[in-house]
Amino acid sequence: MAAASAGEFAPGAAKVRALRVGFIGLGSQGAPMARRIIDAGYPTTLWARRQQSLEPYVDTTAVLAATPAELARASDLVCVCVVDDAGVESVLTGTDGVFAGMAPGGVVAIHSTVHPDTCTKMSRIAAESGIAVIDAPVSGGAPAAEAGTLLVMVGGDRLAVERCEPVFRAYGDPVVHMGEVGSGEVAKLLNNVLLAAQLEASAGILDIAVSMGVDPRRLGEVIARGTGASFAMSLLGPRGGEWGEMAATAGPLLRKDVGILAELVDGLAVSRGAVWDAADEALRRMGSPRGGSATKADTARGE
Incomplete structure (x- = not known):
């Protein structure tokens, strides 16, 4: 559906006042x-x-x-x-x-x-x-x-x-x-579990880079233009693999989302596979493991 201006929206052809x-x-x-x-x-x-x-x-x-x-x-x-x-x-x-x-x-x-x-x-x-x-x-x-x-x-x-x-x-x-x-929420939860898993994969690669004497920031720059690029690496690469404030803000939110999706798929005939292990490891890195004590969520996203 094409975007309408603020002065019109059209289910059908009739023009009506803007939505309040x-x-x-x-x-x-x-x-x-x-x-x-x-x-x-x-x-x-x-x-x-x-x-x-x-x-x-x-x-x-x-x-x-x-x-x-x-x-x-x-x-x-x-x-x-x-x-x-x-x-x-x-x-x-x-x-x-x-x-x-x-x-x-x-x-x-x-x-x-x-x-x-x-x-x-x-x-x-x-x-x-x-x-x-x-x-x-x-x-x-x-x-x-x-x-x-x-x-x-x-x-x-x-x-x-x-x-x-x-x-x-x-x-x-x-x-x-x-x-x-509810289907929009399911899509968002799936997206966020995959993001958590990709954060762990990116952090792991940057850990290996450091152990091999490779500058993790430079590696992040390389991967950003390579086939291994991901949004997760775009977050961690410029930080050299350091989580910083992101752990305190993203950790509780991702823990909530991973937990909700885990509840939704519980009992389904589907293998959780490596994505769940990676997502859980990312939560542990951020200090927000599932089943751990509650930490303060990123209330700045709210009211």
């Missing part, structure tokens, strides 16, 4: 997503638990809401980009939550990376009020959000997805409809 968009979750990834929605000209309403998260938008056209319910009353589409399942449920189903304020016909897009069952549960609850829920996790981080090149993986009703796609294209390219509600 609400955005919740102004962290390191959500903030640039919200900014691109505003800059695209969509009437936008914002809410955050922390007042400081809203301060950068005071001089924009965005309206600041006092509660998620107030935000929802002013929105046709509400985008949620908070950290975890509990956060998603809280902002949607609370006494002053999105579902309490949104009119029938509205759409909620869950951009958070959460359990697919959370999305299907929210969809069932929302349907009782005539609201559609779609899951639309993203990949690429803040730089891709700022550039408008996030990968958006969407699950949900086709017509609801088509209605929202012009907004998604304000910050995403490509936007891929994966299937029913």
Whole structure:
């Protein structure tokens, strides 16, 4: 579906008013997503638990809401980009939550990376009020959000997805409809388990390079242009294999995602294979092993 301007979107040929968009979750990834929605000209309403998260938008056209319910009353589409399942449920189903304020016909897009069952549960609850829920996790981080090149993986009703796609294209390219509600989350989880495995493979190669007297940064530069290139190596290579702050931020998030996917495939007739061993080893390197004590997640991605 071709992207429409902010003044039009077209299920069918008729032109209608721009979608009114609400955005919740102004962290390191959500903030640039919200900014691109505003800059695209969509009437936008914002809410955050922390007042400081809203301060950068005071001089924009965005309206600041006092509660998620107030935000929802002013929105046709509400985008949620908070950290975890509990956060998603809280902002949607609370006494002053999105579902309490949104009119029938509205759409909620869950951009958070959460359990697919959370999305299907929210969809069932929302349907009782005539609201559609779609899951639309993203990949690429803040730089891709700022550039408008996030990968958006969407699950949900086709017509609801088509209605929202012009907004998604304000910050995403490509936007891929994966299937029913929850399928976008499954795609994101598969992606992140593979990323964890590739981080371990890249770290292992850089360890070998050091043991053989090869500069790991230079090797990273070489591999970036070779057939062994990967996004994981692009992260570790310039650091010479040192994890630094990435371990503290990415580790807890990847542990959550690997754990969710492990739960989903448990009992399926599929071999987990080397990818799981590599992913678990990467988590251990980052100090976030599965089954270990909880560590603080990257709350900067949330509200």
